[in-house]
Amino acid sequence: MTYALETRGLSKSFGALTVADRIDFQLDVGARHALIGPNGAGKTTFVNLLTGRLAPSEGLVFLGGEEVSNLSQSERVKKGLGRTFQINTLFSKMSVLDNVALGVSERLGLSSGLWKTAKSYANVTEEAMSLLELLGIESDAHHIVKDLPYGKQRLVEIAIALGLKPKVLLLDEPAAGVPSMESQRILSALDLLPKDIAIMIIEHDMDLVFKFAQKITVLVQGAVLCEGSPQEIAKDTRVHQVYLGEQRA
Amino acid sequence: MSQLVGYTVDSRVRWTEYLPWLLAVLVYFLLPDYLSLGSRVLTYILFALSLDLIIGYAGIITLGHASFFGLGAYITGILAAKLGVTDPLIQLLASGLGAGLLGLVTGAVILKMKGLTQLMLTLAISALCLEVANKATFITGGADGLSGMEIAPILGLFKFDLFGKTAYLYCLFLLFLTWVVIRRLIYSPFGVSLMGIRENAARMHAIGAPVYQKLMVVYTLSALIAGLSGALLAQTNQFVGLNVLGFEPSGELLVMLILGGVGRLYGAFVGPVVFLLAQDYLAKQFPEYWYFGIGLLLVLVVLFARGGVLGILDKFTASSKARQSGAQSS
Numbered sequence: 001m002t003y004a005l006e007t008r009g010l011s012k013s014f015g016a017l018t019v020a021d022r023i024d025f026q027l028d029v030g031a032r033h034a035l036i037g038p039n040g041a042g043k044t045t046f047v048n049l050l051t052g053r054l055a056p057s058e059g060l061v062f063l064g065g066e067e068v069s070n071l072s073q074s075e076r077v078k079k080g081l082g083r084t085f086q087i088n089t090l091f092s093k094m095s096v097l098d099n100v101a102l103g104v105s106e107r108l109g110l111s112s113g114l115w116k117t118a119k120s121y122a123n124v125t126e127e128a129m130s131l132l133e134l135l136g137i138e139s140d141a142h143h144i145v146k147d148l149p150y151g152k153q154r155l156v157e158i159a160i161a162l163g164l165k166p167k168v169l170l171l172d173e174p175a176a177g178v179p180s181m182e183s184q185r186i187l188s189a190l191d192l193l194p195k196d197i198a199i200m201i202i203e204h205d206m207d208l209v210f211k212f213a214q215k216i217t218v219l220v221q222g223a224v225l226c227e228g229s230p231q232e233i234a235k236d237t238r239v240h241q242v243y244l245g246e247q248r249a
Numbered sequence: 250m251s252q253l254v255g256y257t258v259d260s261r262v263r264w265t266e267y268l269p270w271l272l273a274v275l276v277y278f279l280l281p282d283y284l285s286l287g288s289r290v291l292t293y294i295l296f297a298l299s300l301d302l303i304i305g306y307a308g309i310i311t312l313g314h315a316s317f318f319g320l321g322a323y324i325t326g327i328l329a330a331k332l333g334v335t336d337p338l339i340q341l342l343a344s345g346l347g348a349g350l351l352g353l354v355t356g357a358v359i360l361k362m363k364g365l366t367q368l369m370l371t372l373a374i375s376a377l378c379l380e381v382a383n384k385a386t387f388i389t390g391g392a393d394g395l396s397g398m399e400i401a402p403i404l405g406l407f408k409f410d411l412f413g414k415t416a417y418l419y420c421l422f423l424l425f426l427t428w429v430v431i432r433r434l435i436y437s438p439f440g441v442s443l444m445g446i447r448e449n450a451a452r453m454h455a456i457g458a459p460v461y462q463k464l465m466v467v468y469t470l471s472a473l474i475a476g477l478s479g480a481l482l483a484q485t486n487q488f489v490g491l492n493v494l495g496f497e498p499s500g501e502l503l504v505m506l507i508l509g510g511v512g513r514l515y516g517a518f519v520g521p522v523v524f525l526l527a528q529d530y531l532a533k534q535f536p537e538y539w540y541f542g543i544g545l546l547l548v549l550v551v552l553f554a555r556g557g558v559l560g561i562l563d564k565f566t567a568s569s570k571a572r573q574s575g576a577q578s579s
Contacts, residue, residue, distance in 0.1 A: 077457030160456060
């Protein structure tokens, strides 16, 4: 079976400290998958290994069945791997529309154009605007990103990633730092995303995780502790011990 | 006049953008005694534009930009004084290409680095270029400089005259052509992606942008333009000395850009004018202490006007607009 994303024995060590320990992971096409674990479990490191931001010490990464372990971050993006960041990583002094348009233009291969003006590429701005409409932030299109509330900035993060038309989307704590009212809005936005995109979400907000995910992987100390449906994970005593105990006890 | 770049920004030339050119033409007709200084100012505007392209738009920090300026000047000088190539356009082309090639080679290393390491590398390359020019006396003239340059009339028609009229128009024409190219580039998708790199290189990687390649393109282009400005200096002065290389001219250029306003396109026009006019005036009034005046000017700008002279104008325009809209609503 071909997975949208797969890792085999993916490991990363910084000296004696192992932050990813022989992780075998599969993400089905169109999956809604959550990766959870206590702080310091290595979740963001795992995402960085998947995207090529970090080079693994060992192991392989496959995207749609094709090995991408040796490809750069930007090459993996071109092959359909999109991501958002745990801490907003936006073009904060640019408009919301330009933030998204940059990604769209990059995907369409227009960003190296030197002579025609950016404004003349109406298809780029139209597509960027339609993504903002999808996420319900089109009224903020011409606002400078740093002037937006944090929750909306999280949505801009998602809009930029969607502009890349990814086959696999990795969302690193999309609701981090967002008030609970607004995290509901983010969940609604996630529900609207195209069903053919495989999405893996890292999140500490368990309500959001259990509402969103069809499958959950629990990571502890850089290794997979267990994997299963939300119901199975909720019943797993090991998970209660290492992570869920505090929230759902 | 601050330069906004983006996918919805109107790229049509605004009326304020005609002002520098109008002023330059007026100087030609009204101040014929100052055309030599005018040529120097135009040359430094071109040089400052090349620096603004990488610092202001791409966020590449450098203290070694004079390497390209100096190389451009020396290529023209050597061609004219040693090799008998007197055609100014061939000299110009050779200087641009030579400096561009140096930019390509050094950029390949420099642009792999970030922050302080990058800054130190640019400084080191600048020091190396200075030392090579100093030691290779047989071709550069060393500390004595290169003189005896022969520059033929431009296109065989326009001879460089004593009053500097041809030189002034020649510099103005080249500056105008380069401005057209840089302005197009800034408003293009490539320009927007450069701004993206300056704002957040990590995110640019994450949207699949080949950041390193884009930086290589702009760094090489910037080096090429700096080489052209070096060639202009050599042709209009008909002399090349070691003072075109090293930290000092690089630092002075950065001061000019800061005075004018970094990342604003026209900051590169205002900065050299302010700097060179202040230098000209202060050097006459206080020959021993003129640098003190420049230093004081820089301190004042850094403390009170971070956006340079254009930043002050922007604030003034914004506050007057706010007052107008307040008056209309009340």
